[in-house]
Structure formats: structure tokens, C-alpha cells
Amino acid sequence: MKKLLIIEDDVSFAATLARRMAKHDFSCQQVHQADQALHACLQQKPDCILLDMKLASKNGLTLIKPIRAALPMVRLVLLTGFASVTTAVQAMRLGADDYLAKPVNTQMLLSALNTETIPEPAVSLDVDTMSAERVEWEHINQVLSSNSGNVSATARQLGMHRRTLQRKLQKKPVSK
Numbered sequence: 001m002k003k004l005l006i007i008e009d010d011v012s013f014a015a016t017l018a019r020r021m022a023k024h025d026f027s028c029q030q031v032h033q034a035d036q037a038l039h040a041c042l043q044q045k046p047d048c049i050l051l052d053m054k055l056a057s058k059n060g061l062t063l064i065k066p067i068r069a070a071l072p073m074v075r076l077v078l079l080t081g082f083a084s085v086t087t088a089v090q091a092m093r094l095g096a097d098d099y100l101a102k103p104v105n106t107q108m109l110l111s112a113l114n115t116e117t118i119p120e121p122a123v124s125l126d127v128d129t130m131s132a133e134r135v136e137w138e139h140i141n142q143v144l145s146s147n148s149g150n151v152s153a154t155a156r157q158l159g160m161h162r163r164t165l166q167r168k169l170q171k172k173p174v175s176k
Helices: 011-022 034-044 061-070 085-094 106-113 132-146 151-158 162-170
Strands: 002-007 026-031 048-052 075-080 098-101
Touching (some): 002 011, 011 026, 011 106, 026 034, 048 061, 061 075, 061 085, 075 106, 085 098, 085 132, 098 106, 132 162
Parallel strands (some): 002 026, 075 098
């Protein structure tokens, strides 16, 4: 049984992740505040970590280096509702093993967490993870969701015309 630490400020989402992963032979612990994350890592010594990028007012990216320094062989996966190519590259350079956009299905999580090979200390970026179109589409849908489905407000926030946004929403890109 692998030990999994879930660092996520959304308590209900963290509980859902824990239930999903427990069904697949993971022993799950949860931390809901960024300032408790490193202490929990040192105390629990997990095999894998799911780290949310946005932890209340803190940024999960700032935790990657200290976690990697404390636990160099841990499998570290960054989860984000605000996926972008920039943050994906930044996360990988800081030491994350994988980068997944929310919502994420169980198969993707298992694939990211279950590796038979020991992670290399030097990080290489897998450019086939998500296409630029897919990242854009995920980001647009996240902003749309935060605006309660209001297309006009979303278009203003993204700095594009409403019709352009509607066309982009109609085209769901493939994952790769």
C-alpha cells in the first residue's frame, strides 16, 4: 500500500480524492493549509503527493522545492484548476513529476501516481502531456465556471469578444 499525501485547501475535494485513491490501494492523508504541508511531508514521509497549485492565498508552486529537498524520491503531482503552459513548465522545472488540470479522472491520477521507475532527480518536460489548445480550453472553462456560466463576463475577463469565446467553447480539443 502506497502512502499518499493530499495537499488541497478544498476540504470536500480533498476528501473525494482520498476516497477515490483509497479504492486503489493508497493510504491517504490530507493537509488543507500550505503552512502545514512541509511539516506533514516530514512527519508522514509519503510515497506520493498530490499538491494543489492554489492553496487559499498561497501558491503551491512555492512548496515544490522544499518538498523535493526534504523528500527527493517522492512522486509529486501538481493539480490545478488554472492550467497554463507557463505554470506547467514552471512546475516541472521546480521539480514536479507531473502536472494535471482539474477536473481529473481517476485513471489520469493513477497513471500520474503509479510509476514503476524511481523518479529521476533531474526533471524532463513531457511535451505530449496536454496540447496548447486543450490547455486554453480548460482555462476558458475554468474562468467560465468562476463566472457562473456568464459568457459575456467571461469574455470581458479573458479580453476577447463574446462570439470568439463562444466559437472556442464549441470546439473541444483532444487531450494530446
